[in-house]
Structures are given as C-alpha cells and as structure tokens.
Amino acid sequence: EPEVTQTPSHQVTQMGQEVILRCVPISNHLYFYWYRQILGQKVEFLVSFYNNEISEKSEIFDDQFSVERPDGSNFTLKIRSTKLEDSAMYFCASSSGERAPGEQYFGPGTRLTVT
Amino acid sequence: RKEVEQDPGPFNVPEGATVAFNCTYSNSASQSFFWYRQDCRKEPKLLMSVYSSGNEDGRFTAQLNRASQYISLLIRDSKLSDSATYLCVVNGRDSSYKLIFGSGTRLLVRP
Numbered sequence: 771e772p773e774v775t776q777t778p779s780h781q782v783t784q785m786g787q788e789v790i791l792r793c794v795p796i797s798n799h800l801y802f803y804w805y806r807q808i809l810g811q812k813v814e815f816l817v818s819f820y821n822n823e824i825s826e827k828s829e830i831f832d833d834q835f836s837v838e839r840p841d842g843s844n845f846t847l848k849i850r851s852t853k854l855e856d857s858a859m860y861f862c863a864s865s866s867g868e869r870a871p872g873e874q875y876f877g878p879g880t881r882l883t884v885t
Numbered sequence: 886r887k888e889v890e891q892d893p894g895p896f897n898v899p900e901g902a903t904v905a906f907n908c909t910y911s912n913s914a915s916q917s918f919f920w921y922r923q924d925c926r927k928e929p930k931l932l933m934s935v936y937s938s939g940n941e942d943g944r945f946t947a948q949l950n951r952a953s954q955y956i957s958l959l960i961r962d963s964k965l966s967d968s969a970t971y972l973c974v975v976n977g978r979d980s981s982y983k984l985i986f987g988s989g990t991r992l993l994v995r996p
Binding site for chain 2 (some may be wrong): 800804805811812813814815818820825826828861862865867869871872873874875876877878879
C-alpha cells in the first residue's frame with residue numbers, strides 16, 4: 771500500500787538555526803500539505819501546495835516558513851530561523867485532489883525539538 | 886466557539902461494547918467530514934469519510950447532521966486494538982483543502 775514517508779524522524783536543532791524537513795508524498799497524488807502538532811495539542815494546518823505553488827496557508831505559516839517541491843518526488847518544509855515554540859511534530863500529507871479537500875494521508879511525522 | 890468540538894473523554898469500555906462519539910463544527914460552509922484515529926505519538930490515520938446519507942465500514946458507522954452541524958461515530962463490538970484517540974475533522978469551507986481537526990476523543994477498551 772502506498773504511503774507518505776518523512777525524514778528525519780527526529781531533528782534536534784538550536785534556536786535560530788535553519789531546518790529542512792523532507793517528505794515523499796504518495797506518487798500519484800497532486801496535493802501536498804504540512805500540518806503540525808504541538809505535544810498535547812490538536813493537529814494544525816500549516817500550508818497546502820498544488821501545481822508548484824501554495825494554494826492555502828494558515829496564520830502560523832509566516833515568513834519564517836517556506837515549502838518547495840525540488841524534484842518530482844520530494845516536498846520540503848523549511849524553517850529559516852527556528853524558535854523554541856516551533857518544537858512540535860510536523861506531519862506531511864498528500865491527497866489525489868480529485869475533490870477538495872480529498873482524503874488526506876499522513877506521513878509518520880518528524881519530531882522537531884528546538885533547544 | 887471552537888471550530889471543531891469534541892468530548893475529550895476518556896471513554897473506558899469493555900471489549901465487545903458499543904461506543905459513540907459526537908462532534909460539532911462551527912462553520913456551516915464546511916462540506917467535507919472525516920474521522921481519523923491517532924495512536925499515541927503517531928500520525929493521524931484516516932478511518933472514514935462521512936457522507937450526508939451516513940455510511941458504514943464494518944463495525945464503524947458515521948452520521949452527519951448538517952442542520953445541527955453534528956457528526957457522530959459509532960463503534961460496535963469494540964476490540965482492544967480500537968484503543969486510540971478519535972479525531973473529528975472537517976474542511977475549512979467549500980473547496981478548501983485545509984483540514985480542521987478537533988482535539989480528539991480518547992477511547993480505552995479494556996479486556
């Protein structure tokens with residue numbers, strides 16, 4: 771069964787450093803997403819991406835965040851200058867996009883710890 | 886009012902029990918509805934989409950009441966493996982790809 775994969779599973783970084791979280795969406799999916807979940811809180815939408823551009827983003831997704839599809843398989847989330855409050859589990863998801871919002875399938879997540 | 890509201894539980898039930906979860910959502914423009922399950926420190930996994938006419942998948946039945954902005958999930962014949970947090974999820978508005986998650990209802994199935 772096709773699945774979304776994410777690397778690394780755990781990333782520890784110092785405040786102010788840049789991090790790049792990587793995802794490989796399901797191969798025939800056209801829509802890609804990032805969500806995050808702070809420990810003990812609910813899952814929150816960050817951004818959706820289609821046809822090489824952002825289609826929606828939340829208030830959380832400010833200038834410190836960017837997304838990219840650098841090749842035909844990877845989808846990345848970059849945080850330019852990490853803050854302590856960026857510590858969370860980051861989930862990538864994808865959907866076929868046949869109908870909004872589609873059934874979104876999530877990767878196993880990257881746990882980001884900012885010290 | 887929260888965008889998606891759920892009873893946090895926990896619901897503690899014996900194996901074989903029937904358990905029901907409820908959820909309300911605030912945006913009447915939402916058009917797509919889902920139940921996901923999340924195990925501790927794992928990703929949300931799609932359990933089922935929820936359709937206007939109601940739908941069933943094995944032991945799981947989902948219902949939607951648009952007038953009341955209310956979604957339900959019924960689990961029959963609970964198994965130990967059903968222990969998880971159940972997330973009620975809606976999309977932000979018609980044609981939006983953004984999913985809005987509830988905080989989840991925790992289910993514990995005991996032997």
